[in-house]
Amino acid sequence: MDKFRSMANVDGLITDAADAKIPLMDRGFLYGDSIYEVFRTYKGIPLFHDEHWARFENSAQLAHLGLTISKDRMLDEIRRTVKATNAADLNRDVYVRYIITRGEGPIDLFPRPELTTRFVILVKELPEWKQEYSSVGIRLAIPEIRRNATNALDPNIKGGNYLNNILGMIEARALGADDCVMLNNSGLITEASTSNVFFIKQNENILITPAKAAGHLRGLTKAAVEKICLENNLELRAEDITVAALENTTECFLTSSTKEVMPVSSLRLPDGNVLSYPKGGGDMTRQLIQHYIAFVDAHIKTHEHLCLYK
Numbered sequence: 001m002d003k004f005r006s007m008a009n010v011d012g013l014i015t016d017a018a019d020a021k022i023p024l025m026d027r028g029f030l031y032g033d034s035i036y037e038v039f040r041t042y043k044g045i046p047l048f049h050d051e052h053w054a055r056f057e058n059s060a061q062l063a064h065l066g067l068t069i070s071k072d073r074m075l076d077e078i079r080r081t082v083k084a085t086n087a088a089d090l091n092r093d094v095y096v097r098y099i100i101t102r103g104e105g106p107i108d109l110f111p112r113p114e115l116t117t118r119f120v121i122l123v124k125e126l127p128e129w130k131q132e133y134s135s136v137g138i139r140l141a142i143p144e145i146r147r148n149a150t151n152a153l154d155p156n157i158k159g160g161n162y163l164n165n166i167l168g169m170i171e172a173r174a175l176g177a178d179d180c181v182m183l184n185n186s187g188l189i190t191e192a193s194t195s196n197v198f199f200i201k202q203n204e205n206i207l208i209t210p211a212k213a214a215g216h217l218r219g220l221t222k223a224a225v226e227k228i229c230l231e232n233n234l235e236l237r238a239e240d241i242t243v244a245a246l247e248n249t250t251e252c253f254l255t256s257s258t259k260e261v262m263p264v265s266s267l268r269l270p271d272g273n274v275l276s277y278p279k280g281g282g283d284m285t286r287q288l289i290q291h292y293i294a295f296v297d298a299h300i301k302t303h304e305h306l307c308l309y310k
């Protein structure tokens with residue numbers, strides 16, 4: 001049987017991912033002038049395909065980027081790329097990243113109207129998170145660097161420039177953590193480098209997550225957790241979360257398309273104190289992990305027609 005190959009598709013040309021080429025003058029490369037989405041498959045079925053496309057269209061609109069590729073064409077191109085990976089024969093799920101760049105042009109920040117957008121698709125194996133991330137939990141630290149202000153760069157533009165989050169991640173790693181949780185300029189919790197964050201409040205058994213205004217990407221996994229809470233009568237509040245309020249939290253977890261619901265084992269505060277959370281997630285986190293598995297299962301059962309193996 002052929003082995004799995006990570007593949008890329010640049011404007012319709014499918015190659016091994018390692019051989020894919022983008023021209024130097026592409027604005028995605030020069031300025032991060034691009035938008036993207038990432039999803040993973042379950043049994044070959046893209047999770048939340050419609051929701052990802054809706055967010056992609058919203059990013060395009062916020063970035064004044066005219067989409068010249070339709071949802072159907074993008075899915076066809078993704079399907080062709082997945083086919084080339086041998087994932088279907090191997091019955092393996094994949095990570096899919098699709099990107100639109102504003103295209104190639106002269107060095108000039110102003111995006112001239114004659115620019116033509118470029119699409120790029122990357123299909124690779126799912127990320128292999130360290131086993132401890134699920135058995136124990138991921139370790140977080142709050143770095144000094146603050147999350148971009150929402151009136152400087154709307155976090156709902158899922159764009160190709162992650163320098164703010166990269167700097168947060170570098171600082172967190174230097175502090176001995178695996179990932180960062182960033183504060184905004186008012187000192188409120190926003191999100192992790194590529195995930196949303198939730199906490200459980202001591203004594204009350206209430207879930208809390210940063211309110212929209214704090215500034216974070218509206219994650220689709222976060223939206224799924226919100227629905228799960230509603231369906232299961234679990235109280236969830238979106239509120240301003242200060243560092244001081246964290247002292248009264250008993251559990252913490254991250255959500256993202258590839259991390260799913262991931263327990264957090266510790267959180268380093270700016271003063272150097274480290275909060276510890278239950279190994280492998282407390283009761284509520286473990287409940288939500290199970291609910292999320294069931295939620296994904298129900299979603300893929302109703303979206304079998306989208307299976308990328310066919």
Ligand SMILES: Cc1ncc(COP(=O)(O)O)c(C=O)c1O
Nearest residue numbers: 194195196217219220221256257
């Ligand atoms: C900055 C940021 N926040 C949150 C998320 C989580 O979003 P989702 O659950 O849709 O994967 C991501 C995912 O890439 C992200 O980049």
